[in-house]
Amino acid sequence: MTGRPQTAARTDRPLEDFAAEIGTSDPVVVVGGRTQWGVGGEPDPTAREVHAPRGVVAHEPAEMIVRVRAGTTVAELDAVLAEGGQTIALDPAHPERATVGGVLAVGQSGPRRLGWGPVRDTLLEARFVSAEGRLIRAGGPVVKNVTGFDLCRLLVGSLGTIGLLAEIVLRVRPRPPVAVWLRGAADDPDRLRQALFRPSSILWDGIDCWVLLEGHPADVEAEIKAIGPGFDPVAEPPPLPSGGRWSMSPSAVRNVVATLEPGTFVAEVGVGIVHESTAPPSRRVQPATAALHQRIKANFDPTGRLNPGRMVT
Amino acid sequence: MAGVASGEAACNSARQTGGVTDALAAELSAAMAPDRVRSGPLELTLYRRDASLLEGQPGVVCFPSTTDEVQAAVTIARRHGRAVVPRGSGTGLAGGAVPVGVDGAEPVVIVTTKMDRVLEIDADARVAWVQPGVLNLDLSRQVAHLGLHFAPDPSSQQSCSVGGNVANNSGGPHCLAYGVTSAHVLALEVVLPDGSLALLGDLDPEPPGYDLRGAFVGSEGTMGIAVRIAVRLSPDPPAVRTVLVDFASIETAASTVTGIIAAGLVPAALEMMDARITSAVEDYVHAGFPRDAAAVLLVELDGLPAGVEAATQIVADVAAANGARGVRVAADEAERALLWKGRKSAFGAIARIAPDYYLHDTVVPRTRLVEVLSEVYEIAARHRLLVVNVFHAGDGNLHPLLVFDRREPGVMARVLAAGTDMIAACVAVGGVLSGEHGIGLEKRDHMGLIFSDDDLDAQRRLRLAFDPEQACNPHKVLPSGSGCGDLQSVPAGAWI
Ligand SMILES: Cc1cc2nc3c(=O)[nH]c(=O)nc-3n(C[C@H](O)[C@H](O)[C@H](O)COP(=O)(O)OP(=O)(O)OC[C@H]3O[C@@H](n4cnc5c(N)ncnc54)[C@H](O)[C@@H]3O)c2cc1C
Numbered sequence: 001m002t003g004r005p006q007t008a009a010r011t012d013r014p015l016e017d018f019a020a021e022i023g024t025s026d027p028v029v030v031v032g033g034r035t036q037w038g039v040g041g042e043p044d045p046t047a048r049e050v051h052a053p054r055g056v057v058a059h060e061p062a063e064m065i066v067r068v069r070a071g072t073t074v075a076e077l078d079a080v081l082a083e084g085g086q087t088i089a090l091d092p093a094h095p096e097r098a099t100v101g102g103v104l105a106v107g108q109s110g111p112r113r114l115g116w117g118p119v120r121d122t123l124l125e126a127r128f129v130s131a132e133g134r135l136i137r138a139g140g141p142v143v144k145n146v147t148g149f150d151l152c153r154l155l156v157g158s159l160g161t162i163g164l165l166a167e168i169v170l171r172v173r174p175r176p177p178v179a180v181w182l183r184g185a186a187d188d189p190d191r192l193r194q195a196l197f198r199p200s201s202i203l204w205d206g207i208d209c210w211v212l213l214e215g216h217p218a219d220v221e222a223e224i225k226a227i228g229p230g231f232d233p234v235a236e237p238p239p240l241p242s243g244g245r246w247s248m249s250p251s252a253v254r255n256v257v258a259t260l261e262p263g264t265f266v267a268e269v270g271v272g273i274v275h276e277s278t279a280p281p282s283r284r285v286q287p288a289t290a291a292l293h294q295r296i297k298a299n300f301d302p303t304g305r306l307n308p309g310r311m312v313t
Numbered sequence: 314m315a316g317v318a319s320g321e322a323a324c325n326s327a328r329q330t331g332g333v334t335d336a337l338a339a340e341l342s343a344a345m346a347p348d349r350v351r352s353g354p355l356e357l358t359l360y361r362r363d364a365s366l367l368e369g370q371p372g373v374v375c376f377p378s379t380t381d382e383v384q385a386a387v388t389i390a391r392r393h394g395r396a397v398v399p400r401g402s403g404t405g406l407a408g409g410a411v412p413v414g415v416d417g418a419e420p421v422v423i424v425t426t427k428m429d430r431v432l433e434i435d436a437d438a439r440v441a442w443v444q445p446g447v448l449n450l451d452l453s454r455q456v457a458h459l460g461l462h463f464a465p466d467p468s469s470q471q472s473c474s475v476g477g478n479v480a481n482n483s484g485g486p487h488c489l490a491y492g493v494t495s496a497h498v499l500a501l502e503v504v505l506p507d508g509s510l511a512l513l514g515d516l517d518p519e520p521p522g523y524d525l526r527g528a529f530v531g532s533e534g535t536m537g538i539a540v541r542i543a544v545r546l547s548p549d550p551p552a553v554r555t556v557l558v559d560f561a562s563i564e565t566a567a568s569t570v571t572g573i574i575a576a577g578l579v580p581a582a583l584e585m586m587d588a589r590i591t592s593a594v595e596d597y598v599h600a601g602f603p604r605d606a607a608a609v610l611l612v613e614l615d616g617l618p619a620g621v622e623a624a625t626q627i628v629a630d631v632a633a634a635n636g637a638r639g640v641r642v643a644a645d646e647a648e649r650a651l652l653w654k655g656r657k658s659a660f661g662a663i664a665r666i667a668p669d670y671y672l673h674d675t676v677v678p679r680t681r682l683v684e685v686l687s688e689v690y691e692i693a694a695r696h697r698l699l700v701v702n703v704f705h706a707g708d709g710n711l712h713p714l715l716v717f718d719r720r721e722p723g724v725m726a727r728v729l730a731a732g733t734d735m736i737a738a739c740v741a742v743g744g745v746l747s748g749e750h751g752i753g754l755e756k757r758d759h760m761g762l763i764f765s766d767d768d769l770d771a772q773r774r775l776r777l778a779f780d781p782e783q784a785c786n787p788h789k790v791l792p793s794g795s796g797c798g799d800l801q802s803v804p805a806g807a808w809i
Contacts, residue, residue: 062574108519113518121492130771136767137765137768140744144748144749145676145747147760148772149528149772150495150527150531158524197617268518285522286511288510300774312522313521
């Protein structure tokens, strides 16, 4: 057992080149795989486009971490992790195009959030380019760290309005030996959640439930028994309706979807995300909280040159 | 950390004239029950330190019981030009709650111990709203009947507050698999340093805007005072196995840790104790810890039964392959509890070795544990000090404890020098300054070892968004420098 990385670097260009490209003055917009381009609103069309560097720098299975450039696609990252028997549940809709940096900047977790936790908890270290064109490091390449303020959390979901991600270190996990999706009719999805210990995902469309069980084969078998009859293995989860991504307390899901036509939505049970076709109403942010947002943006990007047009609230 | 600050300083801690402090105390007394405002010299002495070796000087100490009272205390303190210092139970080890003021004015310490209620439990959503002064273990006790618990479990859990856990982003043995405090906090209501109230995060998974919740957790009291906290509750695992593994050398114990992680396991906990602490603990709890072991590992596996059994076998195999002398699997809950009691009372057991200890907290890559541990022992020997190691090995979180008797002349200087060398050794292999205790005052001046000026400037921008006047817990976490005027490197009024 050694601490040497398993993978040799396969990267395209130094981080400093990305910083130089971003420069210090004019407005820039960073382009990933354009799979979530509309989130936060269209960026200013006159802003100069830049692309984050690509490549997996080092996967260290014995540390359960991977260092990867932000422009790398999620599919490429996962292929490298698979060689070391590990994975990460970023789970974007289009892994072959979505970039790791893009997934973190948008900050939406995939449908396995119930079992794997939110995407934001996977980010250990970020190297990003500031509005002044400087390369900044936040966090560190270890799995536990309270050295200084947690800029990593701030960057996840910030839509590139605070700094542009160049390279990141993520916490990865062993690939589960068995993973199986089951489907069956269910009018009470919460019953499944209570009956199972840490299922990876429970999706519900008002008629059927899809449950993802991952882990040791004997445990998965026992959990299948615990679910009871009427559930059969299926190849994959249902397609998620696009257009509306609603976020609510998990205990509010039942009441909210009662007003929707069964079969037209997919709810992430225990998480509180409901996918359907209409967009949710925009939410009001308290004045003191809104003022904090403005001060953060002003302190990190006083001239508003990073991803102009994108709004986080 | 350094000794008594030198030089004439802008922020020297000249005592306030009685009249000024009296007016402040009177206004605070009008805002809350008068017996919850203390300014007598003897009472103030109790709040000069936390569990670190550092000391400061409070001007007034107050104990609000409601959000309104916290807002009033902050507003009054600011009107009098005083900084505020949030404080929970005072068990912090990095000097985070040690009161240091600005411009020679002693700060107002705001203690949360009177805000100790669990306000609301939603067992379905597995969330509870709590006040900041609720003790960590009390929270888990209050939800135990629902088959739930609060996952972060610092060894100080009987006495530390959830507010302190949030501020320090605290960890504990079971954070290896389940994550530190940040992963278990959904939302926070915070009194900002200007006295206003803000909700950070929310009960739903994707609240709009920046993750201000995440930015606040770990801010060590420098961004405001958490007055209401929504915590995630975790389901108790259906199966648990606790294993004690006995080794003839530190190296084989450390390589077993690396081997367990490399085998693809994420144990619920993976703790190491060296020979000295193992015997001290055994004298204390009589749990059958092997007194002649060079090191022991305490490994906990939890989850569903089959996976737990398989994982237990893997642990035993990896340990055997590394030359372990014995593997003991706790037979029942009582034995399990006893083993954990041993681990969690390690700091108490230290008293059997020497009267004082100085506990360090750093993290190194787990594959470098063997070499860093041997360097830690060498450093202690070089400074003629005794070191014991009891730590969260699974995530590479070292806790070298230097034990000493502070009455011995000159010993403090050696303790501090050894600590600095240990930090340097950890940083040299790619480690960081703190895994769970925080930076506070203690490690503030070491921040430059791992962050550039630009990196620190970015952190300062975040802090300034919350606290433009740097009035909330000033002088903590970030070294003085740009944006902070010409303050000396160690604030006067803080000493060991
Ligand atoms: C014997 C012993 C064992 C320990 N074991 C562990 C361990 O295993 N893991 C671990 O992580 N830590 C451990 N600690 C350290 C300590 O217990 C933790 O840091 C704990 O979370 C501090 O809580 P507290 O209530 O005592 O906070 P305090 O010490 O009172 O304050 C700590 C910091 O939090 C701030 N603060 C407190 N309350 C609030 C609030 N409501 N809003 C904003 N800021 C606030 C303070 O300003 C200060 O900066 C241990 C300490 C001791 C003495």
